[in-house]
């Protein structure tokens with residue numbers, strides 16, 4: 484907020500001064516308005532960037548200098564920034580507080596958008612029944628449920644798990660649309676929370692509506708932990724099995740070595756799309772993915788960049804790396820995202836409170852873990868997974884995000900002073916979710932930072948493959 488204020492105020496004062504100087508001396512040459520050529524006008528600076536052509540006559544206008552461009556931009560943009568800034572100051576000084584999603588938030592839901600792509604996915608505007616505060620039920624006498632790595636399930640375990648998950652999804656898909664636990668409605672809730680469909684309570688009274696997005700800021704990790712938690716609870720309820728755990732896709736695991744004798748935990752590579760999600764006969768299958776995601780021996784590309792488009796087809800270019808090249812790159816990026824670049828602020832994401840405008844540029848607010856591997860793999864998997872309005876339509880979303888959840892807990896254990904924010908505006912943020920009994924729950928971020936209190940943990944896997952990544956090792960070294 485303070486950065487924004489100073490930029491706005493600076494732009495405003497610069498703009499005013501330049502506007503006065505320009506108009507006072509009749510020097511302005513606007514690229515946007517057709518003006519007669521000023522006789523004898525010559526460039527006042529060596530920083531000549533553009534020449535503009537009069538669209539009607541084709542005459543070349545005066546060369547416009549760098550300073551003129553700055554001048555014009557400042558004159559146009561600064562007042563807008565200034566007004567926005569004043570409103571933001573007004574809001575933050577009077578309302579600075581954690582985001583709270585309420586009945587009113589649902590009531591005022593409206594169509595949203597993501598990078599200009601419209602969406603219309605508001606859940607029912609009227610929440611029926613009471614909203615019940617969520618409270619973790621920690622029972623020290625009970626063993627923690629273990630979410631396991633999908634690639635490590637033994638033959639029998641895998642069979643049982645696949646059968647259960649298939650049944651769970653069949654039941655979830657069979658629920659009517661009116662049931663908030665239905666597969667369709669779960670996509671809807673992620674869509675509403677991720678496309679600016681919800682408006683911050685109270686902001687509708689002002690000239691600008693401040694929308695909410697759980698991506699590109701510090702809500703990314705806790706919100707998705709909650710979302711997967713309730714998804715798992717709903718599966719448990721439908722299956723009648725309170726011990727059912729949603730196992731994770733260990734996509735960051737590029738282990739290529741055989742396990743050392745006596746090692747604990749699972750040491751198998753997890754960087755391929757889990758086969759049960761790629762078999763057309765299974766309820767976990769989704770055809771709408773990039774063709775690369777169906778190649779059984781192709782590791783994921785954590786470096787994938789959707790902006791690499793084939794100029795002829797407009798389709799993304801998938802680099803043809805060898806398995807060794809790709810896994811080395813993946814380990815390097817994981818190391819950077821989780822360790823080298825990841826302090827508390829840069830890992831968790833930018834603060835986002837009442838009065839803050841929705842952040843719409845990933846690099847401006849996302850934590851490192853959201854940028855890599857999260858965003859890159861959503862793009863690499865493709866299809867529904869490429870947009871927040873549709874991503875949970877692909878069942879792969881859930882084991883994918885279960886691993887994101889695990890990576891958050893791994894980061895906390897790494898040392899380096901890693902710890903979650905202590906800011907009450909983060910801890911006291913409340914979201915609303917329907918639970919396994921279709922009851923609306925008010926959920927606080929502070930109740931979702933401790934996995935043990937939530938009753939589950941993750942199987943140990945070989946994170947050493949990226950934790951101890953050494954830049955000096957030759958490509959392909961395990």
Ligand SMILES: [Cu+2]
Nearest residue numbers: 673677698871
């Ligand atoms: Cu999301």
